[in-house]
Amino acid sequence: MERVAFLVEKTGERIPCLLNPASVIVRRLAGVKPRQSSSGPLTGAALKDDPFLYTGGGTTEILLDLLFDVNIAGSTPTTEDVRDLTRPLTALAEGSVGDDGYGQVPLVRFVWGKAWNVLGVVSAVAERLEYFTLNGAPQRSWLRMRFVRADDPTRAEVEPLDDDLSLEDLPDEVDVPPDELRFHQTKGAGETDEDEGSSAERLDEIAASYYGNPAWWRLIAAFNKIDDPWKVSAGDLVMIPPASSVGDNA
Secondary structure, X not given: OOXXXXXXXXXXXXXXXXXXXXXXXXXXXXXXXXXXXXXXXXXXXXXXXXXXXXXXXXEEEEEEEEEEEOOOOOOOOOOOOOHHHHHHHHHHHOOEEOOOOOEEOOOEEEEEOOOEXXXXXXXXXXXXXXXXXXXXXXXXXXXXXXXXXXXXXXXXXXXXXXXXXXXXXXXXXXXXXXXXXXXXXXXEXXXXXXXXXXXXXXXXXXXXXXHOOHHHHHHHHHHOOOOOHHHOOOOOEEEEOOHHHHXXXX
């Protein structure tokens, strides 16, 4: 099973978690506020509910409870202080100075297999430390994180394609006007228990993002002349042809 990881957008740094969370809470707050008049909140004796104004936007939060313990097999690096394992995650909630000279928190991706790939920021962390050594080093950490989703231009909403794409559906030649061609730079994927290294996004994940159907990975592979879809590396630039390049969309 692939582990939860956080990928820093600007640097490409990958911060893995020791164990996957047992549960994930997703909380959505719509962009609404009480409707106001010139003298204050708009009220009325006949109203059953306060009138509200839709302001647009809103907030999506992902709440994670993560466990770190230096005595769990596979924890790296070897240390007696569990904060050595959690510090890269807690640092994501600390501000820094950006290229424009203004303070900011880093944009990161919450990645877990192919089911979760969310761009956002770590807005809050709370850490409960347990099992201290004689010199005061904690050996276990219960880390609670609040992750707030950000607008992700690479994950635009797509109308899912109902039809799967087979090899027979692929055209012999694909001629796509330059203005209809999109480009996607692959990002690192989560670490697996079998392979301690990191790999790139799979083509089926990319196809699901752009076409709404992972089976359309074959079109991306054929258009980019990728013979082995398992050998796509993080940082590779792949071209995304439009679905219309397959005639009647298969």
